[in-house]
Amino acid sequence: MQVFENGVVELEHVKLLEATNDEHGGVIVEMEEPMAPQAFATVLTASMLHWKHQGKRGVWIKLPINLVNLVETAVKAGFWYHHAEPNYLMLVYWIPETANTLPANASHRVGVGAIVLNDKREVLLLVVVEIFPDWGVSSSHGEKSGKFQAIGLWKIPTGIVDEGEDILKAAMREVKEETGIDTEFLEILAFRQSHKSFFGKSSLFFICMLRPLSFDIQKQEQEIEAAQWMPLEEYAAQPFVQKTRLLKYTTELCLAKTNKSYTGFLPHPTTSIFGNRPGYLYLNSQDLSLSNCDD
Amino acid sequence: MQVFENGVVELEHVKLLEATNDEHGGVIVEMEEPMAPQAFATVLTASMLHWKHQGKRGVWIKLPINLVNLVETAVKAGFWYHHAEPNYLMLVYWIPETANTLPANASHRVGVGAIVLNDKREVLLLVVVEIFPDWGVSSSHGEKSGKFQAIGLWKIPTGIVDEGEDILKAAMREVKEETGIDTEFLEILAFRQSHKSFFGKSSLFFICMLRPLSFDIQKQEQEIEAAQWMPLEEYAAQPFVQKTRLLKYTTELCLAKTNKSYTGFLPHPTTSIFGNRPGYLYLNSQDLSLSNCDD
Structure with missing residues (x-):
């Protein structure tokens, strides 16, 4: 496998996007380097076939805002928007025939x-x-004066x-x-x-x-x-x-x-069910005293 | 003022994007009809000048996913991403010189x-x-077998x-x-x-x-x-x-x-401070009984 600077990997003479596996049987592509939309379209098509063959499920593409020229290519390939922050857009695609189990966006x-x-x-x-x-009175030109x-x-x-x-x-x-x-x-x-x-x-x-x-x-x-x-x-x-x-x-x-x-409700430090992700459990501690919440 | 089908208005022979005022001194553009990126660039530039002259603050552009070809134009005009849902992308720009007071994205x-x-x-x-x-053992080709x-x-x-x-x-x-x-x-x-x-x-x-x-x-x-x-x-x-x-x-x-x-905590129906936006206030009602929460 040959890895190129722009995040493309070559596998048996077919160029693919470099991706990491997520915890749910999917892959995450974090684009960082500029690429021409046509080149992106080609490598994306080959990558999608590869991931489908591998039995992958969700495909995530994170595009920083400076790679905005690749958004249209991803959407034309069937991707849709998942969420966005000021400096990036996250696109997603679901490969299986079954209904997607992708996490919902923050609500x-x-x-x-x-x-x-x-x-x-x-x-x-x-x-x-x-x-x-x-708002003031609308003028005949449709302008509004605001104070x-x-x-x-x-x-x-x-x-x-x-x-x-x-x-x-x-x-x-x-x-x-x-x-x-x-x-x-x-x-x-x-x-x-x-x-x-x-x-x-x-x-x-x-x-x-x-x-x-x-x-x-x-x-x-x-x-x-x-x-x-x-x-x-x-x-x-x-x-x-x-x-x-x-x-x-x-x-x-x-x-x-x-x-x-x-x-x-008082905060008690706790970890999640599988022991990771610290956080606080808020409850009525006057009614129920929890001894030392965290391990 | 002349209004065209594609959401463009003509004001004193200058074509502008149709926009509605928001409650915070800004404007919202909801694009619906297809437009060529070059035409969008021209009308966006003229509109931005117009809104700046009017003393507008935040400018919101909502682009449905089928108008993905206009995203790059908006970003090149200085807009950035605010949030996205599967079927649209919301871009935003802040006109004043002061720090923006735009609402944060859902977190x-x-x-x-x-x-x-x-x-x-x-x-x-x-x-x-x-x-x-x-995940199984990574093969020499970088493939992973998942069970x-x-x-x-x-x-x-x-x-x-x-x-x-x-x-x-x-x-x-x-x-x-x-x-x-x-x-x-x-x-x-x-x-x-x-x-x-x-x-x-x-x-x-x-x-x-x-x-x-x-x-x-x-x-x-x-x-x-x-x-x-x-x-x-x-x-x-x-x-x-x-x-x-x-x-x-x-x-x-x-x-x-x-x-x-x-x-x-028990739920009590309440409206917001200014009487709109119904919702529920959750509190310890055994300790504090609130008579008829809603007007």
């Missing part, structure tokens, strides 16, 4: 809201400059959980980034699932309880207009909070928590 | 495991034919939560699909977050408790080899369950639940 964004409560029953709140477009309106509202720190990031770490990170406050993660009080957050994707939002380890607020980001410790009762009494059920419930959870009459 | 797959317990303290279990490749091994293990029904699907509905659906049993959703006992489930994406797995509404098992899917009601203690005593912490914890949760000494 949910995950967000966190951090309730940081100090010993004086004060909660850490922010005013964020949020931008809402206020942007900044509204202020005292709210808890929130943010998005990054791919590969633990929920508890995301909550602590967001608080630190937005206010400079160091925290200890306590528990998840509740969470909410909703749909169509953007382009059909769903979302999960975790309401977390944290204990502050520092107290001097230092605003860290441009979009934050103000940050302060506010007495919990004062926050809860705000008209906007009172009339917005989701915010009202959040403050009720928080009040119940401070009265020690509410138990949420 | 998590969401799964459910369903503990269905009947009045006789029996739990609904399955044997699934799971396929693990057992597939089927292993059996009594497990609870599990599955993936579809985009746009409620967790509680996914749990009930999986049980119905796999065993024919109708159920009522009770609560979420615990959940686990882990990472790198495939291609860098993270996953959330919710362990749900359900009550059966019917009792005659009817296997529904090919990959299910057997299904039965098994006494909970017998299931918990299996060596594989005992030595696998995550399964052991699950059975402990289940035993605690049957002894009425464990409270998980």
Whole structure:
């Protein structure tokens, strides 16, 4: 077998794409070097025949964005899109006659809201400059004049959980980034699932309880207009909070928590069933104490 | 303004792409009709100038897979990938000089495991034919012979939560699909977050408790080899369950639940802060009773 620089291997005088086996009877091709679309079409056709002969199942082709000129060739060969990130596109093909068992694409964004409560029953709140477009009158040319309106509202720190990031770490990170406050993660009080957050994707939002380890607020980001410790009762009494059920419930959870009459889910480090992939199991540990979760 | 069939509009003799405004000061172009790449390049350049002049921010281009020949043109114009589904690719561009505030791509797959317990303290279990490749010795030609091994293990029904699907509905659906049993959703006992489930994406797995509404098992899917009601203690005593912490914890949760000494999170229908986007808020309702969650 001869291996060429551009990721092509030659097998009995037939050039094939270099591929690695995945754990499910399929192959993964990670294209890295530029190739002319016609040359890619030829080597892809030969490779597909080879993999079919081998009894392979799913075929994955990862194309970095700089090899965008090969996307059309792959689609013409029968591949379809599986997922994409800013710098690459993953295409896939299923060789067997049977229905495919390919893993589904990621379907949910995950967000966190951090309730940081100090010993004086004060909660850490922010005013964020949020931008809402206020579309003007459409002109006869179809143009729209937009003016942007900044509204202020005292709210808890929130943010998005990054791919590969633990929920508890995301909550602590967001608080630190937005206010400079160091925290200890306590528990998840509740969470909410909703749909169509953007382009059909769903979302999960975790309401977390944290204990502050520092107290001097230092605003860290441009979009934050103000940050302060506010007495919990004062926050809860705000008209906007009172009339917005989701915010009202959040403050009720928080009040119940401070009265020690509410138990949420605590994180326990665990590995997966086959011993790999560390992660956290969140459960009601007041009702069920698990001795040393990890091996 | 003149509108052409292929989604191009003419504005003061300059052809532009037809776009709709999004809620964040950007525009969305949904390409539907075929166009030559060169024509697309020309109209895209003119459109970008127009949107920049208008003070637009994010520009989204949704290309169905049959318009794959336009992907390269968009990337050459500075667009990058945002996300993809089997039948389309979403590209994006950020016009302002400031850092982009575009929404992140979905980062998590969401799964459910369903503990269905009947009045006789029996739990609904399955044997699934799971396929693990057992790679043979690599030949001198780089070929690998694969043989597939089927292993059996009594497990609870599990599955993936579809985009746009409620967790509680996914749990009930999986049980119905796999065993024919109708159920009522009770609560979420615990959940686990882990990472790198495939291609860098993270996953959330919710362990749900359900009550059966019917009792005659009817296997529904090919990959299910057997299904039965098994006494909970017998299931918990299996060596594989005992030595696998995550399964052991699950059975402990289940035993605690049957002894009425464990409270998980119950779903409450709620709308989002601005009154739209229905969803479910999951919380410990034994500790905090929320009157009529929805307006």
